[in-house]
Amino acid sequence: MEAKIGYQIFPDRFYSYYNRGNVKWNTPIIAENYSAHTMYGGDLKGIQEKIDYLKELNVDFLYLTPIFEANSNHRYDAKDYFKIDPILGDEKDLKELIDALHKNNIELCLDIALNHMSNESKWFKSALKGGKEKNFFRYENDDFTYWRDHKTLVELNLENHDLQKLLWQDENSAMKKWMKLGVDHWRLDCAYDLGFDILKDVVKHIKSLGENHYIIGEVWSYPKEWIQVMDGIMNYYYTVIIKNMLNGSLKPKIAAEILKKTIKDSGMKILKSWNMLSSHDSPRIKNLFGDKWKLAIVMQFTLPGSPLIYYGEELGMEGGHDPFCRGAMQWENVKEGNKTLSFYKKLIKLFKDSEALRKGCYYEVISNDEDILAYYRKYKSIRDGKLIVINPTNKDKEIQLYFEESLLLDAMHLFDHFSDNELYIEMGSVKGKIPANSFGIFHMKPKEYNTYSAYKRL
Structure with a gap:
C-alpha cells in the first residue's frame, strides 16, 4: 500500500475552453452578488488543456467535484447521474x-452525491406526481426529507x-x-449519511470491476470505523489536530498522543486516506x-x-469560507519566482522520492519539550528515514528527542531537507x-571518514 499525491479541482473554476460561463474569468467573488448559478465556465476540455501543468507539478491523481448535470455550479444537486453537465462538456470530452490523464500516469477520481439529488430532477418531478420514482426518495412524517433541510436537495431512499x-x-x-469509460476511483459525498451497510454494498460492487478501484468517503469524524468499510476517507480529523495545534489551543504533546492513537487505530489503510487542509468547503490554507x-x-x-492539494493552493491563492474559497484559478501566478509554488514543488519531489513518506510506518517521538511535535517515518532503510520536527512557538528551542530507532549511532548526523540546520x-x-515557528524534515547521513563506516554490517 502506498500514499499518492492528489489534486482537487472545482471544475467551474479551473480553466475554460468553451467559454460557456455567465461571468468573466477574473470577476471577483462578491458575496451579495454571488449565487450557486454564477458560472465562470471552467470545463473538462479546459482541464485537459492544463495537463502539462499537472504533470509538471507531479501529481498522481486528479479529484473532480461533481460533473453530472445539475442546477448549480457545485453540482452536488445532480439532476441526472447518467449525463455530464453540458456546460462542462460531454462524454467525448470526458473520455x-x-x-490524456492516463497517458501521463495520472488517475481520475470522480465525485458522486448518492445521499441526495436535485428537487428539479426528472425522478423527483415524477415522484411529486405519484409516479414509481416516489419510492426512490425518503419519506417521513408525510413529507419528503431534505439534506440539512435544504429544499433543493431531496434525499434518496438508498434502501430501495x-x-x-x-x-x-x-x-x-x-x-x-x-x-x-475509464474513471479510476470515486469520492462519496456525505459518506457519513450513507451508513455502513450501504457503503459496504457500494464498495463491493465497485470492486467487482477490479480491486485497483478505490472508494474514498467524505467523513468529518474519527477515521477508525469508516476506514474499515472504505479504502479511505477525507481525513478532516488530521485537519482539526493541525489547526488547533498551530493556533495554540492544543499542546503539541497532546497532539502527538492523539495522532499516535488515530494512526494505530486506522492501520496502514490510512495511507489511502486524503490528508486535508482545505477544500471547496473550507477556507484556504493561508x-x-x-x-x-x-x-x-x-x-x-x-x-x-495521501496529500490532497486544493487547486491554486500551490500558487498561494487565498479565500475565506464558501464561496470565497472557490475563486477562479490564478494562472497568471504560474511563473518563476512564485515562492509558494517552489515550496510545493520541493515538498512534492521529496515525497515522491521517499519510500518512508509514501509507504513508511509512523513512530512516536518523545521530546524533552512539550511544545515540540516530532514524529518519525521509516519504510525499510534508515537512510531514507524522515524525522519531522515542528516548533509552532515563538521561541527558539533546544531539543532532545527519543524514539524507536536502534540504528541511531553516534556516527550519524541528521540534516534538514529545507535548511542548513543539523x-x-x-x-x-x-x-x-x-x-521559532519553523519545521525540519531531517534525514540520516553517516559522518564521513576516509575508511571507516559504522554501517558496514548493518
Whole structure:
C-alpha cells in the first residue's frame, strides 16, 4: 500500500475552453452578488488543456467535484447521474480527458452525491406526481426529507433495491457506466449519511470491476470505523489536530498522543486516506493558518496518508469560507519566482522520492519539550528515514528527542531537507536546535571518514 499525491479541482473554476460561463474569468467573488448559478465556465476540455501543468507539478491523481448535470455550479444537486453537465462538456470530452490523464500516469477520481439529488430532477418531478420514482426518495412524517433541510436537495431512499441497481449495482448503473469509460476511483459525498451497510454494498460492487478501484468517503469524524468499510476517507480529523495545534489551543504533546492513537487505530489503510487542509468547503490554507501555513503543509505531506492539494493552493491563492474559497484559478501566478509554488514543488519531489513518506510506518517521538511535535517515518532503510520536527512557538528551542530507532549511532548526523540546520546523535537520542515557528524534515547521513563506516554490517 502506498500514499499518492492528489489534486482537487472545482471544475467551474479551473480553466475554460468553451467559454460557456455567465461571468468573466477574473470577476471577483462578491458575496451579495454571488449565487450557486454564477458560472465562470471552467470545463473538462479546459482541464485537459492544463495537463502539462499537472504533470509538471507531479501529481498522481486528479479529484473532480461533481460533473453530472445539475442546477448549480457545485453540482452536488445532480439532476441526472447518467449525463455530464453540458456546460462542462460531454462524454467525448470526458473520455479524451481520461485518456490524456492516463497517458501521463495520472488517475481520475470522480465525485458522486448518492445521499441526495436535485428537487428539479426528472425522478423527483415524477415522484411529486405519484409516479414509481416516489419510492426512490425518503419519506417521513408525510413529507419528503431534505439534506440539512435544504429544499433543493431531496434525499434518496438508498434502501430501495431498484435505485441501488440504477446507481451502483447493475452493469449499466451510473457508477459503472463512468468506470467503463475509464474513471479510476470515486469520492462519496456525505459518506457519513450513507451508513455502513450501504457503503459496504457500494464498495463491493465497485470492486467487482477490479480491486485497483478505490472508494474514498467524505467523513468529518474519527477515521477508525469508516476506514474499515472504505479504502479511505477525507481525513478532516488530521485537519482539526493541525489547526488547533498551530493556533495554540492544543499542546503539541497532546497532539502527538492523539495522532499516535488515530494512526494505530486506522492501520496502514490510512495511507489511502486524503490528508486535508482545505477544500471547496473550507477556507484556504493561508487564510486558515496565517504565517504558519508552511508548518501545516509539512504535516499534510509527512503524516501517513495521501496529500490532497486544493487547486491554486500551490500558487498561494487565498479565500475565506464558501464561496470565497472557490475563486477562479490564478494562472497568471504560474511563473518563476512564485515562492509558494517552489515550496510545493520541493515538498512534492521529496515525497515522491521517499519510500518512508509514501509507504513508511509512523513512530512516536518523545521530546524533552512539550511544545515540540516530532514524529518519525521509516519504510525499510534508515537512510531514507524522515524525522519531522515542528516548533509552532515563538521561541527558539533546544531539543532532545527519543524514539524507536536502534540504528541511531553516534556516527550519524541528521540534516534538514529545507535548511542548513543539523541535529546530532547522543547515545541513541537526537539533540539540537529548532528555530521559532519553523519545521525540519531531517534525514540520516553517516559522518564521513576516509575508511571507516559504522554501517558496514548493518
